[in-house]
Amino acid sequence: MIKDLEAKLGSRIITPDHEAYDEKRKVWNGAIDRKPYAIVVCDTEEDVAAAVKLATEKNLNIAIRGGGHHVAGTAVCDDGLMIDLSEMRKVEVDPEKKIAFVEGGATLADIDKATQNFELATPTGTVSETGVAGLALSGGMGYLRGKYGLTCDNIVGAHVVTSKGELLEVSETQHSDLFWAIRGGGGNFGIVTKFMFQLHKVGPAVLALDVMYDYKDAKAILLQAQEYLKQAPDEVSFNITAAELPPVPFLPEALHHKKVVMLTGMYAGEPEQGEKVIEQLRQMAEPLADHTGIIPYVELQSKLDAMVPDSVPVYGTSLYFKELDEKTIDAVLGKIDSAPAPTALVQLWALGGQMNKIPVDATPFAVRDASFILLVDMMAMGVDEKICEKWVESLYQGLLPYSHNKASYLNGIGLSENVTKTAYAVNYDRLVAVKKNYDPGNVFRFNHNIDPTK
Ligand SMILES: Cc1cc2nc3c(=O)[nH]c(=O)nc-3n(C[C@H](O)[C@H](O)[C@H](O)COP(=O)(O)OP(=O)(O)OC[C@H]3O[C@@H](n4cnc5c(N)ncnc54)[C@H](O)[C@@H]3O)c2cc1C
Structure with a gap:
C-alpha cells in the first residue's frame, strides 16, 4: 500500500521507518502520542485531493493537520493517514478588495505578517503559532472579535477537498450550503486548502x-x-x-x-x-x-x-x-x-x-x-x-x-458527542443535512463529529 501512496504522491510520504516520522506526528499537546500508518506532507491542493482519494480507496482513517494546536490532538490519529497541510502556508493579499488568500496550513503569524504590510487584518486568535484552519473552522476568537466578529464570520470563500477527493470552490454563491457549514462546523465537511478572509483596517x-x-x-x-x-x-x-x-x-x-x-x-x-x-x-x-x-x-x-x-x-x-x-x-x-x-x-x-x-x-x-x-x-x-x-x-x-x-x-475542549450537539444547538440538524450531502460515509470523523446517520 505504501508503494501506491508513493506512486501517487511522490516522495513526501512519511512512514514509521522514516527519520522525520516522530517529529512530523507530534502535535502541540504533549499528552498526545498517536502513531499514524503514514503521514502525507502536502504541498498542493492536488496532493490533498490524491491523499483523500487514496485513504478512502484503502479504507484508512483520516486525520487533518492544520497547525496541530487542538487540545484533543485530532491532527493525528492512530493507524490512519495523517494529511498534513503544515507546509502549505502561503498568504496573498488583495489590498483593493481587502481579501487575504490563505493556504490551509498557515499560522496566525503568517496571516498577520502578510496583511499588516497593508495595515490590514482579519480577526484571528491571540497566540501567533496557532494554525488558522482549525481555529477558523470552529470559531476563532481574538482581540478583534468585538469590532469585526469571529474568524469564521470573516470567511468569504474557500477551496475545499471533499470526501470524494473533488476540489470545490465555495462562497455565498457557489455550494452555498457547504460555505455555510464550514463557517463554524469544523473539519467535518472536507479539507480546506485555501481560505479567503475579509480584511479590515487595523494598525500598524x-x-x-x-x-x-x-x-x-x-x-x-x-x-x-x-x-x-x-x-x-x-x-x-x-x-x-x-x-x-x-x-x-x-x-x-x-x-x-x-x-x-x-x-x-x-x-x-x-x-x-x-x-x-x-x-x-x-x-x-x-x-x-x-x-x-x-x-x-x-x-x-x-x-x-x-x-x-x-x-x-x-x-x-x-x-x-x-x-x-x-x-x-x-x-x-x-x-x-x-x-x-x-x-x-x-x-x-x-x-x-x-x-x-x-x-x-x-x-x-x-x-x-x-x-x-x-x-x-x-x-x-x-x-x-x-x-x-x-x-x-x-x-x-x-x-x-x-x-x-x-x-x-x-x-x-476534548471530543464528546454531547459537547458537539450542545455547541451547535439549533444549527445541529442543518449541519447533519449538509454532512449527508458532502460526506455521507463520515470520512472526516476525527473531530467534533457531526454524524450523518444521526
Ligand atoms: C496555544 C494555543 C492558543 C490558542 N489561542 C486561541 C485563541 O486565541 N483563540 C481561539 O479561538 N482559539 C485558540 N486556540 C484554540 C485553537 O482555535 C484550536 O486549537 C484550533 O484547533 C487550532 O487550529 P489548528 O489548525 O492549529 O489545529 P489542528 O490541531 O491542526 O486541527 C484541529 C482540527 O481542525 C480540523 N482541521 C485542521 N486543519 C484543517 C483543514 N485545513 N481543513 C479542514 N479541517 C481542518 C481538523 O478536524 C483537525 O482535527 C488556541 C490553542 C492553543 C493550543
Whole structure:
C-alpha cells in the first residue's frame, strides 16, 4: 500500500521507518502520542485531493493537520493517514478588495505578517503559532472579535477537498450550503486548502491593554469586568487570565510564584481615543504592573506565545457564562483554588460586540449571547497527568450548572458527542443535512463529529 501512496504522491510520504516520522506526528499537546500508518506532507491542493482519494480507496482513517494546536490532538490519529497541510502556508493579499488568500496550513503569524504590510487584518486568535484552519473552522476568537466578529464570520470563500477527493470552490454563491457549514462546523465537511478572509483596517500600531493585579482582588475585578462589559464599545475586546507566575529570569523575583490576574486586550480604533475608554480596566484594583501602551499589532498578536509552550501535556476544557454573578464567580474561583499544581491557566474572555450581533443561524456557530467564555488549560508539569485530567473534568462538571446552556467552545475542549450537539444547538440538524450531502460515509470523523446517520 505504501508503494501506491508513493506512486501517487511522490516522495513526501512519511512512514514509521522514516527519520522525520516522530517529529512530523507530534502535535502541540504533549499528552498526545498517536502513531499514524503514514503521514502525507502536502504541498498542493492536488496532493490533498490524491491523499483523500487514496485513504478512502484503502479504507484508512483520516486525520487533518492544520497547525496541530487542538487540545484533543485530532491532527493525528492512530493507524490512519495523517494529511498534513503544515507546509502549505502561503498568504496573498488583495489590498483593493481587502481579501487575504490563505493556504490551509498557515499560522496566525503568517496571516498577520502578510496583511499588516497593508495595515490590514482579519480577526484571528491571540497566540501567533496557532494554525488558522482549525481555529477558523470552529470559531476563532481574538482581540478583534468585538469590532469585526469571529474568524469564521470573516470567511468569504474557500477551496475545499471533499470526501470524494473533488476540489470545490465555495462562497455565498457557489455550494452555498457547504460555505455555510464550514463557517463554524469544523473539519467535518472536507479539507480546506485555501481560505479567503475579509480584511479590515487595523494598525500598524494599536492600543494594547496589559495590566496585572494581585489574585486576592480576583472577585472584585470579575464583578467590575461584568459591569464594564455591559457598556463597552465594540472596539474593546479583553481577556482575564488567572495564573501563578513561574520563577523565570525575565520576571522580577517579587513576582515569582505570585498568583495574579492579568487583563490583556485591545482597543480596535484610534489608539489615542481608546485610552480613556479602557481606563477603568486599568483601575480595578492596585495594579502589580501595567504595561498598557501603543504597540505594533503584530507584537500584540505574539505577546502571549511564551505562556503556552509546545509539547507539554495539557488537559483543557471550556464553558460559556451568560453573566458573571457572585455565585458563578465564587464557583470559578473555588475551582481555581483547588488546582493540583501551579501550572493551571484559567481564562475568562469577555464576549460582545460584533461577534454577538451575528444571527444564530447565519453560521453554524450558535453561541451568540454569552458574556464570558471560560478557557482552562492545565499543564501537567511536575504533576501526574491523571491528576490534571481528573481536576479538569471536576472543574467542568462543577461549573456546568452555572454555565450558559451547558455550551462549550469546540476549539478548547476534548471530543464528546454531547459537547458537539450542545455547541451547535439549533444549527445541529442543518449541519447533519449538509454532512449527508458532502460526506455521507463520515470520512472526516476525527473531530467534533457531526454524524450523518444521526
Ligand atoms: C496555544 C494555543 C492558543 C490558542 N489561542 C486561541 C485563541 O486565541 N483563540 C481561539 O479561538 N482559539 C485558540 N486556540 C484554540 C485553537 O482555535 C484550536 O486549537 C484550533 O484547533 C487550532 O487550529 P489548528 O489548525 O492549529 O489545529 P489542528 O490541531 O491542526 O486541527 C484541529 C482540527 O481542525 C480540523 N482541521 C485542521 N486543519 C484543517 C483543514 N485545513 N481543513 C479542514 N479541517 C481542518 C481538523 O478536524 C483537525 O482535527 C488556541 C490553542 C492553543 C493550543
